[in-house]
Amino acid sequence: MKVTKVSGGTSGASAKNLVPVDPNWKPPACWYEPVATPEQLKAGVERLKKGQGKEVTIPVTPSLGWGPDLMVDYYEKGKAQSDGDESYKNFNLGKDGKFWRGVVNKNREYDPEAYDCDKLLFWQDARALPKIAHAPTPDVLAAYAYDQIKVPDTKVELKPEGKSTVNLPTWAWLDKGTFNEVKVRAELPGTGVWAETTAKPVSLHLDPGTSDAKTFPAEGECAVNEDGSIGVPYVKGLSKEDPPCGIQYLRATGGQPYELKASITWEITWKGSGGTGDGLPNGTFDGTQDINVQEIQSINR
Structure with a gap:
């Protein structure tokens, strides 16, 4: 935002x-927003696998990061972590949209509600908002x-x-x-x-x-x-x-x-x-x- x-x-x-x-x-403590295209997510995982850069994990929630093995299993090979989880193949390359992740309001980072946006990094088609709690609807942006x-x-x-x-x-x-x-x-x-x-x-x-x-x-x-x-x-x-x-x-x-x-x-x-x-x-x-x-x-x- x-x-x-x-x-x-x-x-x-x-x-x-x-x-x-x-x-x-209170203003929103957290919300979801787009953070990476399929190409950007794949490139980030490739850097992790090669040990390039300072990153050792990729954030998948505001407080949780995954290493290259988990990222490859979940976002490249389509291995869901638990029943009901979404699964992805080859980072959704070729699809029109972005991966979204929860974001914490810096003015409320010590509020327990700041970590309610804990859904794993997920896919959202272009030109549409996710139909979930804490989606960045106009009223959420207005409060922000x-x-x-x-x-x-x-x-x-x-x-x-x-x-x-x-x-x-x-x-x-x-x-x-x-x-x-x-x-x-x-x-x-x-x-x-x-x-x-x-x-x-x-x-x-x-x-x-x-x-x-x-x-x-x-x-x-x-x-x-x-x-x-x-x-x-x-x-x-x-x-x-x-x-x-x-x-x-x-x-x-x-x-x-x-x-x-x-x-x-x-x-x-x-x-x-x-x-x-x-x-x-x-x-x-x-x-x-x-x-x-x-x-x-x-x-x-």
């Missing part, structure tokens, strides 16, 4: 994976593409910056273009199967880091504006007004700053080959910022 196109994403140290809001949803989405760190603009004042609102916003729609396209070469998964930012949730605060809006959920921004930038003269997106701290920090958590919710959809498409669980990514809050200073005369 191959990611062939990424648009609107980000890279570097600030690039992070989304966390699905549904704790029970979801797993490859990278989004920027979530750090909101604040005013006042660095230090807030008790009972005075702190404005929060994200400028247009800070968080763009992200698309990841994955496809299985040579099969015509593909999927494109899109992550679209839809809201910002603010958690003040203390119960001695209130948020704007009251539920702390700031929607994305039509131009892609969130909230409204603070301008001089608005300090006593309620911000469309922000926080009002009711108690000063006592040496230890409050930890403001800002979470962007991303709506996930996909479309794929054969007119397929659907939604996937929303994703989130959290960022934290330290906030110091001071008491209003007054002078007695």
Whole structure:
């Protein structure tokens, strides 16, 4: 499986994976895909027989490799290993198709389900998918593409910056273009199967880091504006007004700053080959910022 196109994403140290809001949803741990033509498999076995190269076995599952004797018996001479096994003659030379093998998702290689794709290296005719569990259908590619989405760190603009004042609102916003729609396209070469998964930012949730605060809006959920921004930038003269997106701290920090958590919710959809498409669980990514809050200073005369 191959990611062939990424648009609107980000890279570097600030690039992070989304966390699905549904704790029970997981991207695929493994799948099957084509790995060798008959000619390639025969050539690999010939190299093994002659002791050429560094390989001493050929992988027939994600965790199992066979030496030349087993490969010759099974894929050249047609000797099945057990009842019900498929058998092959002369590596299927002359047939139109490829040998397929299970592949483990590198992001989930420690998941026990990563080794569910343990069917021995098998034949699949060209222009068709195997009718087995963990076949790389468009929805599987869409979930894999979801797993490859990278989004920027979530750090909101604040005013006042660095230090807030008790009972005075702190404005929060994200400028247009800070968080763009992200698309990841994955496809299985040579099969015509593909999927494109899109992550679209839809809201910002603010958690003040203390119960001695209130948020704007009251539920702390700031929607994305039509131009892609969130909230409204603070301008001089608005300090006593309620911000469309922000926080009002009711108690000063006592040496230890409050930890403001800002979470962007991303709506996930996909479309794929054969007119397929659907939604996937929303994703989130959290960022934290330290906030110091001071008491209003007054002078007695």
